[in-house]
Amino acid sequence: MARDDSMYWNPIMETLPREKLQQLQIRKFKRIFEWAYNNSPFYRNLYKAAGIEPGDIKTYEDIKKVPKTDKGMLRDVQSRPPFPYGDMLAVPLNQVTEFRQTSGTTGTPVYQADTWQDWDWWAECWAYILYAQGYRDTDRFFVPFGYNIFVAFWAAHYAAEKLGCEVVPGGVLDTEARVMKMQELKCTAFGATPTYVLGMADTARKIGIDPRSIGIQKITCAGEPGASIPTTKKRIEDAWGAKVYDHIGATEIGAWSYMCLAQKGLHVNEGMFLVEIEDTETGEIIDTPMKNGKMVITAFDRIGKPCIRFDSKDVIRWADYDCECGRTFRIIDGGVVGRADDITKVKGVLLAPTAIEEVVRSFSELSDEYEVVVTKKGDIDDIMLKIEIRPGFESQQPDILNRLKDQLRVKTNLGYKIEVHPYESLPRYALKAKRFKDLRGDH
Amino acid sequence: MATEYKVSEMAAKIAEIRKLADELDSMCGGIQAVKKNIVRLLSSTKMLELNVSDIKDFV
Numbered sequence: 272m273a274r275d276d277s278m279y280w281n282p283i284m285e286t287l288p289r290e291k292l293q294q295l296q297i298r299k300f301k302r303i304f305e306w307a308y309n310n311s312p313f314y315r316n317l318y319k320a321a322g323i324e325p326g327d328i329k330t331y332e333d334i335k336k337v338p339k340t341d342k343g344m345l346r347d348v349q350s351r352p353p354f355p356y357g358d359m360l361a362v363p364l365n366q367v368t369e370f371r372q373t374s375g376t377t378g379t380p381v382y383q384a385d386t387w388q389d390w391d392w393w394a395e396c397w398a399y400i401l402y403a404q405g406y407r408d409t410d411r412f413f414v415p416f417g418y419n420i421f422v423a424f425w426a427a428h429y430a431a432e433k434l435g436c437e438v439v440p441g442g443v444l445d446t447e448a449r450v451m452k453m454q455e456l457k458c459t460a461f462g463a464t465p466t467y468v469l470g471m472a473d474t475a476r477k478i479g480i481d482p483r484s485i486g487i488q489k490i491t492c493a494g495e496p497g498a499s500i501p502t503t504k505k506r507i508e509d510a511w512g513a514k515v516y517d518h519i520g521a522t523e524i525g526a527w528s529y530m531c532l533a534q535k536g537l538h539v540n541e542g543m544f545l546v547e548i549e550d551t552e553t554g555e556i557i558d559t560p561m562k563n564g565k566m567v568i569t570a571f572d573r574i575g576k577p578c579i580r581f582d583s584k585d586v587i588r589w590a591d592y593d594c595e596c597g598r599t600f601r602i603i604d605g606g607v608v609g610r611a612d613d614i615t616k617v618k619g620v621l622l623a624p625t626a627i628e629e630v631v632r633s634f635s636e637l638s639d640e641y642e643v644v645v646t647k648k649g650d651i652d653d654i655m656l657k658i659e660i661r662p663g664f665e666s667q668q669p670d671i672l673n674r675l676k677d678q679l680r681v682k683t684n685l686g687y688k689i690e691v692h693p694y695e696s697l698p699r700y701a702l703k704a705k706r707f708k709d710l711r712g713d714h
Numbered sequence: 715m716a717t718e719y720k721v722s723e724m725a726a727k728i729a730e731i732r733k734l735a736d737e738l739d740s741m742c743g744g745i746q747a748v749k750k751n752i753v754r755l756l757s758s759t760k761m762l763e764l765n766v767s768d769i770k771d772f773v
Contacts, residue, residue, distance in 0.1 A: 298768075
């Protein structure tokens, strides 16, 4: 059957045979390594200390010898000039046109410098995402995001413009006004965190608007794993009558992966990024499908503050299936399945918070919000799940709780205390939700 | 059968765009209205290079 090249943003890049793609990756890795070595004092010192020079990079095996970076290093360099980025910067400060920062949920924020070329690159990476998800110049794309210091959907905005979409900035509007504006303008698509997408549907219903009636055809999610958790994705698709696509990116990395129309896992944009999955115990690079490890990632073309072999702590796994879309980019299964620093032992059992979300969101009788609190009483861990029951289902509470406890035990191998809270009393989130609270201190 | 793309020819044209932009930059006499727009032109050119020129040796 003839390949339909109109479904790709770049049919040459996205269907490059694997062996050619790998050659391209090695060439591009060498190029960014050389750039950083020659222009960033931090990287030059790091590589000189390891005894590695640009000429040493010839194969994937050579890449594995390149020292990794991590968020702690990104924070440390900020104490050195030039302010506020530090000596990881690889361009003169007057070439920096964009400031963003991480949310700081795991510590001091990291300040991110981008040149105009980097900013163009951000939009380019997002163009791959949106085009793969069916965005075209006939779409009216609503961006219900606060346009602030966090990168969030900034680059999606610029990418949608690049595609020729009509972009409606939802800026400072509150949720109610955003829903009404989407209805008024007959928007066809929008993007937000899964939590906020669900919250918008709730708000719409409260003001008498059926979200399904607005005419949204596709929703691009980011910032949380929800759109790759089947039960959460289904909940969103049912609420809006739209297709939901996941995307993963990060301030200090870029927009590195996307779900395509087939909605099977997420393609890594291997023309722009090198993703390595590292075994957390042995440190070996994993090529075996369906084996979890933490991601080490390189952005090949980000020059202002290069991202080379960055240990993101995101836990991912290669898929054991191909995608019918024809892209040769590898697929990660289930998105980011956890964070190396989130996956924690409770009562001696390894627990990924996403597993709890998958169970909770499979209960249509429960609201979209929940919270998990882990405490320690003496030497014993205690895990509490706080939930809300939707109006109309209160009388079924004993049955719901029994089934919920059973499912949680099956999926996570743990027993939970469950606390039922009044509907809409648990915290709501517009950006990244903080539903997992480990209060055990140093455990 | 996938479409045959003229990757090398496109890459050559992109190289010409970069060369012309560099020449324009060197002859603009520091006019900011030219210089700063060339920064943008070169950024767009770079995106063309990432999408086409970088791949030309592999197709």
